[in-house]
Amino acid sequence: MTSSVKTVERLVDRFGRRVNYVRLSVTDRCDFRCVYCMTEKMTFLPREQVLSLEEIGRIASVFTDLGVEKIRLTGGEPLVRRDIVELIDYIGTLGLKDFTMTTNGSQLSRYAQQLKKSGLHRLNISVDSLDPDRFKRITRLGSLSKVIDGIDAAQNAGFTRIKLNAVIMKGRNDDEILDLVNFARERSIDISFIEEMPLGHVSDHNRVEAFCSSDEVKKIIETQYPLRPVAQKTGGPSRYFKMPGSNSQIGFISPHSHNFCGDCNRVRVTAEGRLLLCLGNEHSVDLRPILRDNPSSNEPLKEAIIDAMDLKPERHYFTTDGDIQIVRFMNMTGG
Ligand code: SAM
Ligand code: SF4
Secondary structure (H helix, E strand, C coil): CCCCCCCCCCCECCCCCECCEEEEECCCCCCCCCCCCCCCCCCCCCHHHCCCHHHHHHHHHHHHHCCCCEEEEECCCHHHCCCHHHHHHHHCCCCCCEEEEEECCCCHHHHHHHHHHCCCCEEEEECCCCCHHHHHHHHCCCCHHHHHHHHHHHHHCCCCCCEEEEECECCCCHHHHHHHHHHHHHHCCEEEEECCCCECCCCCCCHHHHECCHHHHHHHHHCCCCCEECCCCCCCCEEEEECCCCCCEEEEECCCCCCCHHHCCEEEECCCCEEECCCCCCCEEECHHHHHHCCCCCHHHHHHHHHHHHHCCCCCCCCCCCCCCECCCHHHHCC
16 A cells, blocks of 8 residues: 655654764865864865765765755865865755755855755854964865955855854964954854764874873863853764853864764764764774665665664764774765
C-alpha cells in the first residue's frame, strides 16, 4: 500500500539525542594557514577525492528530508571553492530554519551581496587579532584589512546576527580579548571565544602552554563588563552572555572545560564525504561510495545516514595534557 502523505523522518541516536544540525565542509583548502588549524606546508586532497557540489547538494537535501533544520557550510575556507554560490543557491531552496556559513572573511567583500541573495541567513567570521602584523603571524597568509572590509561588506549586504569567532592562545592574543569585545560592541555584532582543540599536530606553538580556558577569558571580560547568561540552549559547546549597554552577545565555546555532549544535536560531513558522528571521536561512515554508486537514487544515502546514528558516541574526551587524540586537522573536520 502506498501513501501520498510524506512523513518527516527524524534522526535520533542510541542516547535519544535528536540530530537536527549538520555542518558540511565544502573544501579542505584555504587561503590562510592559521597556526592552530594547519601546518605551514599543507598537502590538500586530490580533487577527485572531494565531493562535487552536486554531491554535497544531495547530502544536504537528504538531511533536510530527515528533519535537519540547520546547515552550516564550513571548511577549509568555503569561499575558495569555485562555484560555491551555486551550492548556496540550491541549499537556500531547501526551507531550512537556519542556513549559515563560517568563513575567514577574506573574500567577503566580493561575495557578501551574492550570499545574501542566495538565501544564506547568517555568517560567522573568524578574527583572532586586530593588530595587522599579529593577524598575519597567526593566519600566516591573511590580511586583516581585507577581513575587516569583508565584515563591512557583510553588514552592508544586510546580514544581521553576524558572529566573530576568536581562538584565544596565551602569549599570542590573550591581551586582545577586551579589544575584540569592544570591536564587536561598536558594530553590534556577536563574538565567541573558542578554546583551542587538539585536532592534528601543530608545530607552531605548544598547545598545553597556550591553552586559555573560557573561564579565564570570561574573567578578563568581566573586569570591564559584567556578563549575564542568556537562556539559550544550542545543543553545542557554546554558552552565551549579554553585557550592559550593548546588543552584542558574548559566547564561549569550551570543548575542554564544559562538557556538552549530553545535548549534542549535530553531525559533520567532511569534504571527502565522511560523515563524522562526533568532533572528538573517529566514528564515521563514508558516504562518498554510496553517493557515487547510486547516482540516481538518494534512498541508499538516506538509509546509511539513518543507520549511522547508532554509531554516535556518548561523549568525547579532550584533554589539555598535550595528547593529540584526533589526527585530522580542523580544516578536514569542518569546524
Ligand atoms: N575557514 C573558515 C574560518 O576560519 O572561519 C571556516 C573553517 S575553520 C576550521 C572554522 C573555525 O574553527 C574557525 O573559527 C577556526 O578559528 C576554528 N578552529 C580551527 N582549528 C581549531 C582548533 N584546533 N581549535 C579550535 N578552533 C579551531
Ligand atoms: Fe583556514 Fe579557517 Fe583553518 Fe584558518 S581556521 S587555516 S581560515 S580553515
